[in-house]
Amino acid sequence: MNLVSVKSLSVAVGFKNFPVLKDISFTLEKGEALLVVGPTGAGKSTLLLTLSGVIPELVHGKVEGEVRVAGHNPTEEGLKGLAGDVGIVFQDPEAQVVMETVFDEVAFPLENLRYSKDEITRRVEDALLKAGLAEYSSEETDPLSTGLKQRLALASALSYEPKVLLLDEPTSHIDPASSKRIYEVLKSYKERGGALIMVEHRLEYVEGIIDKILFIDAGKGVLCRNFEELVAKVGLEGLTEAGIWLPTPLLGRFFTNAPTVPADRLIPGANTVVKTVNLSVRANGKRILNSISLEVREGEIVAIIGPNGSGKTTLLKTLAGFTRRYTGEVSVLGGPPDYSKVAYTTQVPELQFTERTVAEEVASSLLVRGFSKQEALKVARRELEARGLAHLSDRLLYEISQGEKRLISLLETELLDRKLYLLDEPTFGLDFKNTLSVLSWVRRLASKGKTVLFVTHDSWVLPLLPLTAVVGLSEGTVVFRGTLQELLVRKNVWDRLAFLPPAELAEESSVSGAARAIENYRKKVVGVYEFSKKAQPHS
Incomplete structure (x- = not known):
């Protein structure tokens, strides 16, 4: 008997008449895992919300077709009917954590299920x-980093061992080493008979777990057994156009004659944009940053990496002027840090939104620059259209997908037109095509003399940027500063940074060998995805 059965499922969200999902069908048995992939805004999260009963119980929508999950009809029974048998981890962990302490958060569902x-x-x-x-x-729970909250939401769902676990990008905010360990836990859960349905962009983590793949585009689904069958059914061009990230070993088999990709080289300016000397920050009785000394010049692109809770977001917030209580020296553009000097993108997009619709939110950045309301809205709509986002202009911000929210947050940040850009996980929740667009935009900012500091857990994006430096934080302390090539060789710091590079870059023992490996990696990825041609929506 199937543990999950979906037949001819169509879903319209809100009060819209057109369906987000159209005629989706698949089944899962005990111990099977389904990977759901598709472009940003394709309806992947909508599928999980429907299977969990959130749609239509909490989010208004029209559900048609037959759906059975662990013996339940989620449309009719809702969340209460599925409690204990179905677990879900939402894409935004901030929306899921409700209790005051970590222990109480995990205990909460168990108490509701009447465990001793x-x-x-x-x-x-x-x-x-x-x-x-x-x-x-x-x-x-409140002071925890977003990545730690995401791990907490997963712990809470695993605590009662549901029959079916729904995961919406469960590692999007989690460092690479922890992500790998989490998928080992999920593999063990699957081996005990649990069924998994997951949305995940970082496909290298799930290759040994998944049994089926559901590709959703324009609301319609294509069901496959593996990546090779997916390529055969949809076509490599169709998948790359949809922004699906295929494992790089697979890319090599499909594209062996990639063109030579010229290496980007940045020449930083002479002026110092950011300087910290012995910067330390304490919060809730704990030291978050400890004696951070950095100097970043104009035109640099600096990546900040490290495990969840290591102080990366706190560092960006301090440079942006949002963290006022610190010791040591901090200079941003020649003076004390202040948010009016910088363009800052928050880790969770909703935290920077202040308006009702997408167009109004994008226009808000232009109002800050002195545009009239009418002119700001006109320019905002023009910029949205230029980036292929015109269809979102009049949508309410809460209606759009998490990936779309990330794109809007980056666009409004770009339109501030500042000299310093501080980006907290700019590529989270994005398909690969949009990720390349963001990376292309970052490169152009630097080419114009702008300075970019960004936090990321997506180690596979690092070789695709002309980084001037990588800064590695662990327990609030800088444990590495150097080039990416040097980081690939310094394997003794990987554990402290929870760092795992793409497999093709993990075995190098010399800086020159690492440089060649990076070039080959870029050639493979860029060749297949036509980086220079397709990744242009931020121009």
Whole structure:
């Protein structure tokens, strides 16, 4: 008997008449895993919300077709009917964490399911250990980094061992090493008979887990057994146009004669844009940053990496002027840090939104620059159209997908037209095509003399940028500063940084060898995705 059965599913969200999903069908048995892929805004999250009963119980929508999940009809039974049998981890962990402490957050669903006190304690401790959160058990949830909250949401869902687990980009904010460990936990869950339905852009993590792939584009689904069958059914051109990131070993088999890709070389200017000397930050009795000393010049692109909770976001917030309580020296563009000097993109897009519709939100950046409201809206609509986002102009911000929210947050940041850009995980939640667009935009900013500091857990994007430096944080301290080539050779710091590069770059032992490996990696990826031609919507 199928644990999950979906037949001819169509879903319209809100009060719209047109369906987001059209005629989707698939089945899953115990111990099977389905990977859902598709371009940004294709309806992947809508599928998971429908299977969990969130649509139509909490989010208004019209659901047609037959859906059975762990013996339940989610459309009729809703969240209460599925409780205990179906777990879900939302794309935005901030929307899922509700309790004051980490322990209480994981215990919350167990208490609702009436587990005994001793059993609750055992299950909470086990779930926190699996999620790498055992040391945070008594911590408050609010100060946790977004990545730690994402791991917490997963621990909470795993604690009661649901029959079906729905995961919407469960590692989008999580460092590479922790992501790998989490998928080992999920593989074990699957081997015990659990069924997984997951949306994930970082496909190298799921290759050994998935049994089926559902490709969704324009609301319609194509079901396949593996990536090779997906390429055969949809075509390589169709997948790349949709922004689907295929594992790089597979790319090599499909594209062996990629053109030579000229290496980007940035020459930073003479002026110092950011300088910190012994910068330290404490919060809630804990030291978040410890004696950070950095100097960044105009025109540089600097990547900031490190494990969840290492202080990366706090560093950006301090440079942006949002963290006022610090010790040491901080100079931004020749003076104290202030948000009016910089263009800052938050890790969670919703945290920077202030308006109702997409066009109004984009226009808000132009109002800051002195545009009239009428002119700001006119320019905002023009910029949205230039980037292929005109269809979102009049949509309410809460209606659009997480990936679309990320694109809007980056666009409004770009339109501030500042000398310093501070970007917190700019590529999270994006398909590969849009990721390349963002990377192309970052390169053009630097070519115009702008300075870019960005936080990322997407280690595979690092070789695709002309980075001037990589800064690695661990427990609030800089443990690495150098080039990407040097980082690939310095394997002794990888564990402290929770860093895992793409497999093709992981075995190099010399800086020159690492440089060649990066060039080959870029050639393979850029050749297939036509980086220089397709990644232009931010121009």
